[in-house]
Amino acid sequence: MLALLAVTAAGCATNKEELLTHGGRTMQDIWRQEAGDGGSGGNVAGRQLLDARQSLRRPLIKADEQAAAAQQARYTRTAANEIQRQFHRLPNPDLVMYVFPHLAGSDPVPVPGYSTVFPLYQRVQYAMPGERVEDY
Template structure:
């Protein structure tokens, strides 16, 4: 069984490529008689059936609204105080530091430099993470 030649493969590829480019944009995306502005006005409530569409939107919004009860009015200052900055909580830290443990590394005695100079062994301390990381407010309450 003879193998497929490169020439046959290239001709097949070229025919496929040209057939893909032969379509016309109007055949793929036919145009209607409405413009983009007409579509926007119809779906935004300014077009279509005019005041009737606007009235339907108003009725739908009214169903989502509810009056405030006495409990809601009384609880509003406490809810706002939870996230509002005041002089009292301004000095408290809201973004606590996350732990960044220190690593201790021992450097063995070695020779250093272009002229081999003996360096005695020593210990050094460096943090595990390069930068200090902070928690979001309320994420960590314990202090480090």
């Protein structure tokens, strides 16, 4: 019991500043340095990031604007393309199952053999535009 009390007292005697030193910097100072808002290291990193983003940016030219309009027009419904299907149905083959003659019910009644048809997939699946264009 005395040992447990000594261990507990030693644990409470530690200082937060000894365990978690931060060198006198506040959280705001650390954030600014890492985000590039100030300090020497963060500012260089922020400038490099900005330069990399700037190299990826470019202005749109007329050809880009016309190509975007043409591509969007493919998905726009008009009277001309209203009768054409854009999302074709994927094949869902029918399965034929033969049920052998058997007895059914609590009072066994003979049931003759028969065939039944059901689709392979439970739901109808559709292809994306252009993914599958042949007719089924």
